[in-house]
Amino acid sequence: MTDSKENTMLSYKGPITIHIRTFFGNFIKVVIDQDYKTVNRLFKSFIELTQNIAFYSAEKINIENIDIGVGEFNLISKDNFFNFSTRNKILKEHGPILKGYCEQINSLNVEKLRELKREKRRQSSVKDVGAHIGLIHVGIITESKLSFKIIDIDDDLSYFEIGVNIKTIN
DSSP states (O other): OOOOOOEEEEEEEEEOOHHHHHHHHHHHHHHOOSOHHHHHHHHHHHHHHHHHHHHHOSOEEEETTEEEEEEEEEEEEOSSEEEEEEEEEEEGGGHHHHHHHHHHHHTSOHHHHHHHHHHHHHHTTTSOOHHHHHHHHHHHHHTSOEEEEEEEOSSSEEEEEEEEEEEOOO
């Protein structure tokens, strides 16, 4: 029996400003000792999922007259993959919508996800589908299923937790 090695590479909780995304994004690109493809998948997943917090979190903080979403993220290195996960508050009524998005993404292969992304992009001028497109993109670039949970907080709010595994090549 071999021991599974797990190492927390990044962990953050607070407002997800552009400065935070830039700093930790650069950390991923410079410090993570992996092949280009793995690092690129990690970086793109990081940007998409943290951007969703910044734009869509129900918990906001005002910084320099801009409302910034608050949440948290973690990057864990395991034996042959990385796990990147985020968590933020959402309006309770958005839980079933996000659950539906994630289930739909998990039911499709990469080619079907690309078709869905093109379809959603065409619709984007009609309605806001930004979070959905970002989650689809994560499914495409990682070629991995999304893990997700909706956890009730109270009558108005829930937590939305989402994670993805990125396999390492070496």
